Amino acid sequence: MYPQQIHGYLLKFFKENNCQIMKDNGHYLTTQLTIEMDKKIMNRPFYWKYLENTDGVPSPAQLTLITDQNRLDEEVKGEVVHFGSPRLNQLFQTTKELGAFVQMYERVTNKLTGQTILTPWLGVNYKVSYYSDQTKEMLHSLGINLIHGRIVEGFQEWLSEVDLDSTMSADAFALTSIIKPVRGLERLDAAIEKFINEDDRTWAEEAKVRWQKDREVLEHFYKDVENKPECYEMEKQAMDEQYEAKIKIEIINGGLFYMKSS
Amino acid sequence: MIIEKSSEWKEGFIKRLENHESWDNWTLYNMSYDVVKDNLITDFSGLQSPKYLPNLTPLAHQLEVAETVIQRMNGKAILADEVGLGKTIEAGLILKEYLIRGLVKKALILAPASLINQWIEELNYKFYIPAMPYKKNYNLDQCNVVVMSMDTAKKSPHKERIYEQDFDMIIIDEAHKLKNHKTKNYEFVQSLKKKFCLLLTATPIQNDVFELFYLISLLKPGHLGNYETFQASFSASKHDWEHDDHLKELVNQVMVRNRRQDTGIEWTTRRVQTISIDFTKEEREVYDMILELKNVSPVFSSAFSMITLQKEMCSSKEATYLTLNEMRKKCTEPEVVQYVDEIVQKMMALEINSKAQKAYEIIEKADDKVIIFTEYRASQAYLQWYLYTKGITSVLFNGKFKNSKRDWMKQLFKDQAQVLIATESGGEGINLQFCHHVINYDLPWNPMKLEQRIGRVHRLGQEHDVHVYNLAIQHTIEEDILALLYVKIDVFEKAVGDLDNILSSLKESI
Numbered sequence: 001m002y003p004q005q006i007h008g009y010l011l012k013f014f015k016e017n018n019c020q021i022m023k024d025n026g027h028y029l030t031t032q033l034t035i036e037m038d039k040k041i042m043n044r045p046f047y048w049k050y051l052e053n054t055d056g057v058p059s060p061a062q063l064t065l066i067t068d069q070n071r072l073d074e075e076v077k078g079e080v081v082h083f084g085s086p087r088l089n090q091l092f093q094t095t096k097e098l099g100a101f102v103q104m105y106e107r108v109t110n111k112l113t114g115q116t117i118l119t120p121w122l123g124v125n126y127k128v129s130y131y132s133d134q135t136k137e138m139l140h141s142l143g144i145n146l147i148h149g150r151i152v153e154g155f156q157e158w159l160s161e162v163d164l165d166s167t168m169s170a171d172a173f174a175l176t177s178i179i180k181p182v183r184g185l186e187r188l189d190a191a192i193e194k195f196i197n198e199d200d201r202t203w204a205e206e207a208k209v210r211w212q213k214d215r216e217v218l219e220h221f222y223k224d225v226e227n228k229p230e231c232y233e234m235e236k237q238a239m240d241e242q243y244e245a246k247i248k249i250e251i252i253n254g255g256l257f258y259m260k261s262s
Numbered sequence: 263m264i265i266e267k268s269s270e271w272k273e274g275f276i277k278r279l280e281n282h283e284s285w286d287n288w289t290l291y292n293m294s295y296d297v298v299k300d301n302l303i304t305d306f307s308g309l310q311s312p313k314y315l316p317n318l319t320p321l322a323h324q325l326e327v328a329e330t331v332i333q334r335m336n337g338k339a340i341l342a343d344e345v346g347l348g349k350t351i352e353a354g355l356i357l358k359e360y361l362i363r364g365l366v367k368k369a370l371i372l373a374p375a376s377l378i379n380q381w382i383e384e385l386n387y388k389f390y391i392p393a394m395p396y397k398k399n400y401n402l403d404q405c406n407v408v409v410m411s412m413d414t415a416k417k418s419p420h421k422e423r424i425y426e427q428d429f430d431m432i433i434i435d436e437a438h439k440l441k442n443h444k445t446k447n448y449e450f451v452q453s454l455k456k457k458f459c460l461l462l463t464a465t466p467i468q469n470d471v472f473e474l475f476y477l478i479s480l481l482k483p484g485h486l487g488n489y490e491t492f493q494a495s496f497s498a499s500k501h502d503w504e505h506d507d508h509l510k511e512l513v514n515q516v517m518v519r520n521r522r523q524d525t526g527i528e529w530t531t532r533r534v535q536t537i538s539i540d541f542t543k544e545e546r547e548v549y550d551m552i553l554e555l556k557n558v559s560p561v562f563s564s565a566f567s568m569i570t571l572q573k574e575m576c577s578s579k580e581a582t583y584l585t586l587n588e589m590r591k592k593c594t595e596p597e598v599v600q601y602v603d604e605i606v607q608k609m610m611a612l613e614i615n616s617k618a619q620k621a622y623e624i625i626e627k628a629d630d631k632v633i634i635f636t637e638y639r640a641s642q643a644y645l646q647w648y649l650y651t652k653g654i655t656s657v658l659f660n661g662k663f664k665n666s667k668r669d670w671m672k673q674l675f676k677d678q679a680q681v682l683i684a685t686e687s688g689g690e691g692i693n694l695q696f697c698h699h700v701i702n703y704d705l706p707w708n709p710m711k712l713e714q715r716i717g718r719v720h721r722l723g724q725e726h727d728v729h730v731y732n733l734a735i736q737h738t739i740e741e742d743i744l745a746l747l748y749v750k751i752d753v754f755e756k757a758v759g760d761l762d763n764i765l766s767s768l769k770e771s772i
Contacts, residue, residue: 013290099294102288136304139298234454
């Protein structure tokens with residue numbers, strides 16, 4: 001992420017969370033945090049505890065974030081934020097927490113056709129990580145039609161073409177799911193696992209070869225030792241942990257989507 | 263195959279379905295997806311860490327080391343770049359990469375006490391890794407990246423507290439301190455679980471090839487075979503073996519080593535001179551009397567104390583006096599005491615220290631900042647006094663100084679004094695690129711100590727040629743030391759690879 005991208009991200013993040021932007025120079029910004037946001041990101045639980053106990057007047061912090069230090073010609077006191085900085089990671093994490101579950105409806109504007117029928121979909125964004133002594137990550141965006149159970153890939157991209165709103169238009173009618181959302185989730189989970197099982201496993205095989213090679217070397221070292229010392233077991237365990245192939249499935253976010261197309 | 267998943271999202275989803283909690287914001291939903299997509303590690307290979315480190319511009323050789331260690335050595339390696347090429351940066355890159363990839367959650371860094379602050383600073387400011395120094399009252403469960411000294415770590419109760427933890431990565435700085443497998447240090451590290459492990463040392467061999475064997479056996483037991491097979495194939499004689507190339511190849515599978523000239527950076531030249539000095543007639547007389555001591559009384563029969571006395575006499579009468587006086591107390595026979603007293607008397611009457619005089623000449627001629635390394639505290643004090651009488655300002659430096667005092671002395675040297683007089687242990691980890699002259703007033707037995715000393719000055723950031731002066735007094739033990747240093751350098755070069763000049767080339771000096 002370049003400084004401008006980060007700057008744009010921060011502006012959007014604070015605006016969406018109702019934190020007023022007090023100052024914005026394109027390379028640094030000052031925002032007035034809301035009480036909720038202060039509690040979330042300023043890491044001062046004792047202040048808030050104290051305030052609650054004493055019925056004090058809350059004074060959430062103002063935060064100045066510098067996104068491009070090189071363009072700074074004035075004296076600004078603030079935190080320098082860049083890709084990889086702890087503050088940005090924290091805001092990414094907060095974004096993830098605050099954008100994990102949605103329920104959205106396609107906006108309906110054509111009044112001529114009378115009531116428009118909206119079909120329920122469950123969309124879930126999965127991150128799949130392969131681990132051995134190396135890693136690789138993949139993102140899968142899946143959607144399932146909760147009427148007849150069709151599963152589509154690239155759901156998030158598809159959604160980006162649709163005009164969505166958090167409330168349903170007055171002249172729209174949402175069908176009730178035939179497949180319960182939780183059952184839909186289970187089907188998507190199964191689809192992800194099927195994908196994983198059919199995916200290329202060379203990486204795990206290769207890790208196993210590296211593992212065996214290291215094991216042979218270790219065995220050779222202790223070949224003639226009758227009572228193997230504790231560190232032999234330790235080494236073996238370390239190798240197991242280092243090379244053992246693991247797969248992690250994580251849900252980034254997901255939600256219910258009511259849309260015209262089915 | 264193990265598949266890990268969490269039901270956390272499902273539980274949150276059910277709460278929303280049952281209207282217990284409200285739905286989230288659509289824009290944040292999209293932002294969250296985009297962030298994950300942008301930060302995705304799409305390939306097993308390649309480095310992610312540089313893009314997270316805008317304030318660090320790693321050099322090409324440092325990036326290459328990080329990639330090699332992760333991809334070819336599976337995260338277990340000896341980083342053995344020559345002094346001053348940035349081994350800490352390489353280790354930081356590797357640690358950062360594993361942290362980003364989620365393969366390392368907890369890491370332990372063991373470093374000499376004097377370097378702990380430097381590690382903390384570099385990791386925090388250059389790598390944004392929240393490393394903290396170990397304090398006795400810390401709960402290690404809560405420290406994910408912790409830096410502590412080997413001396414602390416190997417002792418109870420710290421040792422036990424470390425063993426309780428599940429560290430994914432162990433980094434050991436100045437790992438040549440593990441060369442002896444009979445030490446507590448070695449035993450401690452051997453019993454540590456080492457999933458990913460980096461051993462940092464510019465000098466993986468100091469004396470003989472077995473040090474390398476033990477170091478590698480710590481990292482990867484069996485890589486060089488077990489002791490018997492290793493001994494049989496590589497050490498027909500300690501300093502000479504046949505399977506050079508085979509050994510080198512095996513070593514290179516677990517060790518990366520960049521030399522200054524491989525880095526593609528323009529390095530300033532190292533100009534090494536061995537300077538022979540003649541004792542005055544009076545000094546020679548005292549030296550010869552000391553040599554004679556072993557025939558005078560059994561008190562002086564141990565080779566070790568005799569060597570010490572000879573070395574000290576090559577350094578200063580002040581250094582010699584301390585040892586000699588201690589030994590005199592053990593003498594009982596009057597004629598022996600008388601002989602020793604005679605030496606002391608003659609020694610104290612000496613008005614010229616030929617070596618100090620030579621050092622002064624070098625400093626005069628250099629007309630610039632100079633570092634003098636000596637092995638003895640008494641010589642250190644003497645040299646300061648001697649230079650003072652010649653109108654030359656100097657500051658002292660030794661390993662016992664606390665960090666704040668080290669920084670202060672370094673600053674004094676930079677701003678005020680012309681000469682820094684350091685003892686051996688003072689040499690570690692201090693960077694003095696503003697200085698271009700190094701005098702090795704006394705020679706250590708170990709060539710790598712010389713390399714470490716020179717490395718304080720001849721490192722990244724040095725803009726001038728570096729002049730190294732090795733002082734040796736003719737027809738004394740220092741000539742033997744010099745000869746042995748050449749043998750040891752040869753061992754190193756056969757097993758590990760070439761070394762930059764430490765001594766002037768053999769022919770010149772003999």
